[in-house]
Amino acid sequence: MTKTYAGGYRALKGIDLEIRRGEIFALLGPNGAGKTTLISIVCGIVNPSEGRVLADGHDIVRDYRAARSAIGLVPQELHTDAFETVHDTVRFSRGLYGKPPNPAYLEKILRELSLWDKRGEKIMALSGGMKRRVLIAKALSHEPSILFLDEPTAGVDVELRREMWAMVSRLRDSGVTIILTTHYIDEAEEMADRVGVINQGEIVLVEDKRVLMRKLGKKQLSLQLQAPLDAVPQALASDALTLSDDGNELVYTFDAQAEDTGIAALLKRLAEHGIEFKDLNTSQSSLEEIFVNLVKSPQAEKKPAPGAAQEVRA
Known part of the structure; x- marks a missing residue:
């Protein structure tokens, strides 16, 4: 699928994407x-x-x-009728899709969104x-099978974010397919089943x-030294070792997927050079670090797209 706006600007270039039923799919990418x-x-x-889009099997x-009755959308912008009450605007949204009244639903x-006590208040208040x-x-009022959350927690406090995460997990467990865009990478790391990265109108990676x-993460082994070093010994310079500014810590960076990381051999070589450590710990790349690296170099992990890739399925 492609999208070209007036003036020739191509916002989307050959998008080919399939989102699985009942998963939480995080779509990540920088602004624009x-x-x-x-x-x-x-x-x-x-x-x-150009291209074709199927939503729950419907063109x-x-x-x-x-197709539209299968989809619920929570947009980025906060816009709704300021003079309507909470209950009336949600009930009206359900009616727009021709759904019969269902007060219990x-x-x-x-109640799940902590809005029941506010049901009689006007949106403007x-x-x-709460507006979010x-x-x-409103997006859930017509019982959609696909839910788009476009920056759903932008500008909300940590407690509300956690409540929304819990609600999204419950929806997924009930069979709803959820597509999430967010600038909070920890949100995707916490909730997503799969991650897609889009940059400059192209899908860089789906995994x-x-x-x-x-696959793309790096691990680090940090060694707190018994005595500070002035520099990494020349014989160890090729071992992906870096020394902290104060000389008290050595950091070894290695591929998280590698079966043989060489840690045991490294520790033996350090001992042979008289380098002793008093503590050690390991850490692994976060999803945010992986995302930043992908966006910086989008071609590095990108597979050539087939020329006929013109379909999006949700």
Whole structure:
């Protein structure tokens, strides 16, 4: 799928993506990468220039009513009728999709989002975090099978973020497919089953989160030395060792996926040079570090896309 705007700007370039039923898929990318454009096309807000999109098996153009009824969208921007009450705006959203009234279901949503006590208040009287909860309630009002969360926790406090994470996990467990965009990489690391990285309108990588972190992550072994060093001995200079500024710590960086990391051999060589340590610990790259490296060098991990790749499935 591609999207070219007036003036020739290509926001999306040959997107080929399939999102699995019942998974949490995190779509990561810097500002302007094409995340919101992609979501807007799938949700029927923006038309693609080329390609085809299927949502729950329904073509979003030929069978747009069924496709849109399968999708719930929580947009980035906080916009809703300021003079409506919480309950009325959520009930109205359900009615827009032709769903029959279901007071018990709406009550359940509002309670899960801690909005039940606010149901009679007007939107304009709510805090920013509460307004964002209302947007989520509106998106869920018609019981969609696919839920898009476009920066759902932007500008909300840590407690609300945790509540939303718990709710998203419950939705996934109930079979809802969730596509999440976020600038909080720890959010993707906490919740996602798979991660897709988009940069400059192209999909750089799609991978299972745990596989991605094993495949592209680096591990570090940090050794707290008994006595400070002035420099790494010349004989050890090729061992990916770095010395802290104060000379009290040696850090060995190695591939997290490598079966033979050479740690035992390294420790033996350090002992042969009279270098003793009093403590050690290991750490592994976070998803944020992997993401930053991918965006800096998008071609490094990118596989050539087939020329006929023009379909997006959710």
